[in-house]
Amino acid sequence: MLRIHFTDADLARTRVAIAPDPLWEICASLHRFQTRRGRWAYADWHRGARARLQATAFTRTLRTLLLPLVPRAAYFPDFLTPPEATEGLDAGLEAILATPQRRVLDEVGILSRTSGAPSWAPRLAEPGLRKELVQALRTYYDMVIAPYSDHVQARIEAERSARARGVLDGGVEGILQNLGPDLRWQRPVLHAVYPEDRDLYLNGRGLLLVPSYFCWGNPVTFGDTTLDPVLIYSLSHEPHHTALPGDLGSGASLGxxxxxxxAAALRAVSTGATTGELARATGVSASSASQHATALRDAGLIVSHRHAASVLHTLTPLGAALLRANAPASR
Structure with a gap:
């Protein structure tokens, strides 16, 4: 169990990441190759990723370089997920290259003691092997994460919409409620299912919540408690529809x-809407709004997620593209 202890100052500084963190998503996706748990939620991604990796003979690099550094265990090196990655993949990879040698050796040592590190891991303190690692991470991201980035971004935006509603409904503490079955808020402590027993005291630093598409099961945080606190947590996953083919810019009106x-329901969903809000926006009954939401969901235009006692609807990348293609032309 992980217990994260908040003060009032920490609650005021708690926030949700504005976009997927590319390096955390890389590490979480590497875990997806190491277990069949939750495979159903990533079935399409898993098939496509394996095909691309095999087609480029990258599987050897995956097996010998990346997977040994990011075992699905209680620990992997913190320097692989620097906070600079919130500014994008390039910034994160530059931060990996700039990590002090002493820190690299210390964290590789922790990996060796906890999960077992490959014999070559201490050489990551040298610039040469670290440049090779960074290039491998970039190639892996381009092949495995980037083709799915629109869908991942849409899911993160839906989660941010749900967290924003939590603030409106329950104040700042509303962010910490209903984060999923592995997280429980009991003021002033956030309890999280975790592979080891730990206490994390925020001490006024606040907490950055990072929703992750590829994280499955228990949340993840830094091993080093002196780093700015982050908590990577899993989105809820449901079977989703494949994006529909076709030209969305045909010129026909959305109506x-x-x-x-x-069409009015789809526009209402653009900023996130519950079924009741859809009913009010379209002037129909709640049951009719639910039927319209089902039709839009079946067409792959929206996704729906349980949020407290309501169902929150948000756009898929296909739904957003349809709205953009049919927006009135700017003067």
């Missing part, structure tokens, strides 16, 4: 494509 009421 002609979907019908006036359903």
């Amino acid at each position: 002609a494509l979907l019908g006036r009421t359903r």
Whole structure:
């Protein structure tokens, strides 16, 4: 069990990441190759990723370089997920290259003692092997993460919408409620299922919550408690529809494509909407709004997630593209 202890100052400084963290997503996706747990939620991704890796003969690098450094265990080196990655992949990789040698050796030593490190791991303190690692991470991201980035971003935006509603409904503490079955808020402590028993005292630093598409099961945080606190947690996953083919910019109005009421529902979902809000926005009953939401969901235009006692609807990348393609032209 991980217990994260908050003060009032920590609550005021708690926030949700604005975008997927590319290096945390790399590490979490590497865990997906090491277990069949939750495989159903990533089935399409897993098939496509394996095919691309095999087609480029990258599987050897994956097996001999990346997977040994990021075992699905209680620890992997913190320097692989620097906070600079919130500014993008390039910034994160530059931070890995700039990590002091002493820190690299210390964290490789922890990996060796806890999970077992490959014999070559201490050489990561040298610039040559670390440059090779960074290049491998970039190649892996381009092949395995980037093709799915629109879908991942849409899911993160849906989660941020849910957290924002939590603040409106329950104040700042509303962010920490309903984060999933592995997280429980009991003021002033956030309890998380974790592979080891730990206490993390924020001491006024606040907490950055990083929703992760590829994280499955228990949340993840830094091993080094002196680093700025972050908590990587899993999104809820449901079977999703594959994006529909076709030209979205046909010139037909959205109302002609979907019908006036359903088009209004899709527009209402653009900023996130519950079923009740859809009903008010479209002027129909709650049951009719639910039927319209089902039709839009079946068409792959929206996703729906349970949020407290309501169901929150948000756009998929396909739904967002349809709205953009049919937006009135700027003067």
